[in-house]
Amino acid sequence: MTGFHAGISLGSIAPGRVRQARGQVDTMTVLTARPPPAAPVAKPSGHPPLRLSVKPPGPRTGLLDGAWWPRSRDLARELPALTDLLDPLWGRITRVTVNPTHWPVVPRKVPVTGHVVKVGWFRAEQDPHQLLLLSYHVGRWDLLIIPPETGAAAAARLMTAACDLRTGRTGSALIADELERHPAAPAEADPPARTQAEAWEAEGGAVALPVGMTAGW
Template identity: 35%
Template sequence: MRLKPKAESGGYVDGAWWPHSPDLTAELPDLLAVLTVRLGPIWRVVYDPAGWSQAPQQLTVGDRVIRLDAYPFEVWNTMYIFGRDTGMIVLRVIPSATDEELAHAALMAAVTPEPAALS
């Protein structure tokens, strides 16, 4: 996973994630543990079901129940992670079967600042 620096704004996505498998319930706990540092307690994940095997409507991680909502986004492979107290993070999800070089390039592209517009 790669995230833009917290202070950086702009662009649609905040980072990218390349999970090991298409099993959402197996992959989410580690991702959410990392994102909790930035978002605080996480209460909801909205994901594009096209890239995942079927998942339940909620997932228990530790002592927290996290709502899982499948939504067919127009922007393919997008995931929204909502913190209970502060904001959300939007991730571009790179399919688990993606070639390693392509996945690495996509991870880096998601966090590379866009060039400033010319005046």
């Protein structure tokens, strides 16, 4: 089976530059080495609290821009809440790509508030524990996907690790490290993912984000 690429290839996606107004940063919580859980972010009714952490503003560092802890493996259900929060911060999210290894169904398009997000997928080219997001004229971001069944303590450690400015680990490397250090944590390992992730790491990774934030638990 080949992937639906939504008219793009990972190798051709250059990291963008943020054009976010500084005034929109003031109300967010800047991440520290171990950020406390924040209050759920207000969003349209029907969405449960979003569980997300992103890096604070600053120079480009690492391969990840943050971590997302979805509540299920249903992209059509999970993406609308994510874009509701990220659209005002990063510009309208127009496309996302995933590795289908951990997503039973990968829809070609997902209706979200005010627009439609195109969805592509890659196997060898994309880390199975990462989500790539694109927005026109603003940039590219890469989020660690924390498996939905992960326990709260393990998820907190993974969110902190993904937002650590001192490291440049891939999503699969962080998941594997968590399993090695805390074997009882119900996170997932993906043995081939390290090889895929190392190959993608050489492409240059992601960009720094306009805000530092932890949302919803």
